[in-house]
Amino acid sequence: MDWYQIVLETIDMRSFSNLWFWIALAVTWSSASHWVIGVPFDMVGRARRHGGQAARDLEDVVRINVNRLLYIAEETGLWAVAIGSALLSALAVSGFVYRIELSQALFLLAFPMSLVGLLSVATAARIRGEALYGPDLWKKLSSHRFWIQVIGMLSIFVTALWGMFQNMSYTALGG
Template sequence: MDWYSSVFELIDMRSFSNLWYWIALAVFWSSASHWVLGVPYDMVLRARRSGGQAEIDLNDMARVNVNRLLHIAEVSGLWLVGITCFLLSGLAMLAVGYGIEFAQALLFLVLPMTVIGALSLSCARRIRAQAMTGEALWKQLGRQRTITQIIGTISIFVTALWGMYQNLTIGVLGG
């Protein structure tokens, strides 16, 4: 048995039956819900609990990340939307049209994260427009985190259902 066969036997390249895919999915959504607009959520909790310097740090970090995100959107927003739509439609065609399992797995990761990105941009615009600081800021970041967690939970559930369907179908058909 050669090295190439050994590696691919050890690491199943089918996405939905691969333990690494599920670990990556969990880490992906855990990170997405921890970093709200680039601000770690423990910083929000510390600012809410302690106030003082922790709140000043939260205001500064949120301001920097909101300005950075909105600057990127203003400078190259249309290009990013176009490229994102192109890549998502190509990925959807591979996933749905051709039934490629790897493309399906990527689509289950990327499509909900695109929604999170759009909601994050909307949240950043709201924070800047209302010049949120202090309690208003951490409430807004908390709402954004809750929305991210809801979308993540739904995404993981739908991905698990589709993954089980794929594994049962391929297992029954012997593919």
């Protein structure tokens, strides 16, 4: 038995039984709920507690990120949606029709994150449209974070169920 065979038997290279996939899933959702519209959420807590300069800093960072996000959406929105939809469709078809496990895993990561992206653009537009600042801005960012966490929990739940199903099916088939 050669070294490569030993490594492949020791480390399962399939997506849903690979520890690195689950670490990537956890890091993805942890980062998504921490960086709300590109703003670290701890700034919202600091602005609530201290006000003053912390609140002004938060409003400046939010303004910069909202303008940046909406500029990108306005300039590349149609292309981003078209290319993103094509990639998600390719992952869905190759994963769930042709049963390529890596495509399934990538789809289960990318699809919910695309929802977070759309939600972020909508929230950014609302922040700019309503000229939110102070407690109204903090409330909007907290609400946005809550919905990101809801999407994340549902995504992790569905991914865990699908991953367990895949692993049990693989084991039942004698893999």
